[in-house]
Amino acid sequence: MKAWQEALLAWYRQNARLLPWRGEKDPYRILVSEVLLQQTRVEQAIPYYRRFLERFPTLKALREASLEEVLKVWQGAGYYRRAVNLHRLAQRVEELPPSFAELKGLPGLGPYTAAAVASIAFGERVAAVDGNVRRVLSRLFAQESPKEKELFALAQGLLPADVDPGTWNQALMELGAVVCLPKNPRCPNCPLAAFCQGKGDWGRYPLPRRRKAPEERLMALVLLGRKGVHLERLQGRFQGLYGVPLFPPEELSRREAAFGVRSFPLGEVRHALTHRRLLVEVRGALWPGEGEDPWKRPLPKLMEKVLRKALPLLAHEGVVSLPDAEAHGVKPL
DNA sequence: AATGCGGGGCC
DNA sequence: GGCCCAGCATT
Incomplete structure (x- = not known):
């Protein structure tokens, strides 16, 4: 040796x-x-x-x-x-x-x-x-x-x-x-x-290979139904977890039509991944469907941010329990 | 070989 | 804000 x-x-x-x-x-x-x-x-x-x-x-x-x-x-x-x-x-x-x-x-x-x-x-x-x-x-x-x-x-x-x-x-x-x-390697030690x-x-050693994360614009649609928020099982990114519909901005009108709603803006959310900087416009609408309590599902951090931004809507008629949300570290605005 | 995939800590 | 972390799967 x-x-x-x-x-x-x-x-x-x-x-x-x-x-x-x-x-x-x-x-x-x-x-x-x-x-x-x-x-x-x-x-x-x-x-x-x-x-x-x-x-x-x-x-x-x-x-x-x-x-x-x-x-x-x-x-x-x-x-x-x-x-x-x-x-x-x-x-x-x-x-x-x-x-x-x-x-x-x-x-x-x-x-x-x-x-x-x-x-x-x-x-x-x-x-x-x-x-x-x-x-x-x-x-x-x-x-x-x-x-x-x-x-x-x-x-x-x-x-x-x-x-x-x-x-x-x-x-x-x-x-x-x-x-x-x-x-900062501690070579002296x-x-x-x-x-x-x-x-x-x-x-x-080794030579760093650089690349900067490009920005990607998306929209998130928070649909509030009689019993809570409409959630989908996410595909691709965040696969297997749950979240509200997330899509490129050009799909907005098609998505609205599919759900039979007209949405209004709630704010913007930024979320950094290793290779992407996501800029998400959060939109909301009242929706004639049922929905559910989102805090009971596995959610990616991005969706927590989106839902936090939608809190004024979620508080509407107290459909979604805020105590549940706060248990997940979500604070009112 | 290059790209997508989370979230958090550090500078 | 950029960089990196006891990487893997897919293309």
Whole structure:
């Protein structure tokens, strides 16, 4: 084993954060943690990890739950396909297969998550390359734009013999998460500083690829019926969750005609996604249908904003219960 | 290889 | 406001 590998492992033994899934043996619980951690910071994932496992403690419990129930627990965590895929996975297999190759075929498990579960839960010697590992290795070996395949081959070759692969993978990720940071890396505190070829100008490794999120204009139509708001199951973006009709502005007249209403403006809502800046004009109308209480459904954050903007309409005749809304963090204007 | 998919924290 | 996060699926 090389000196830098010893240094990393020694650092990890001393500095590993105490996280709920550290030391966990149950492969299912490790899987849940890894899926929740996809593109999600540790601090954000922890409460969902606890909530999810309290409600679905085993693969069997998850399998027997309804998708909507699963989404309700996932509400707020984002990337809702992860929840859908986890639910599908539970239907697909009785138990988690103990190998990287088999795990990688399951819904929602790509190369990273399959490798993470295989190495951490089952001890398989396979490298798990996430954004942290990519950044750490890019800097350590001064690689500006390493390709994914090369990076995996490199990481695979770096797995030390006689070290638990799950521990090694986590040590590399931990370093990236708390020392080898994207913006302000703490090189003076880094156990690998003496070995790092990219330390001088860390900004080059890896080279950031920039793109700015374009703006997208949409309209949201809040229809207030006798018993509440008209909700649809959303398609595409926010798939599986619920919300009011959301569409491009040019569809307004067609939508109004379909519902038999004339709408009026309630205000604008801005919502930033990673690759889009949404500018949503919220419109409302009284509608002869029934509708329902929206706060009982899994809603994306955008729809919470839309409904908050529509609060003056919702308060109309007290059809929608404001206490329910406030329980969801919605405050009157 | 590029794009869509959430939400939150940090600068 | 931009950037990034223990990525995956689709094209």
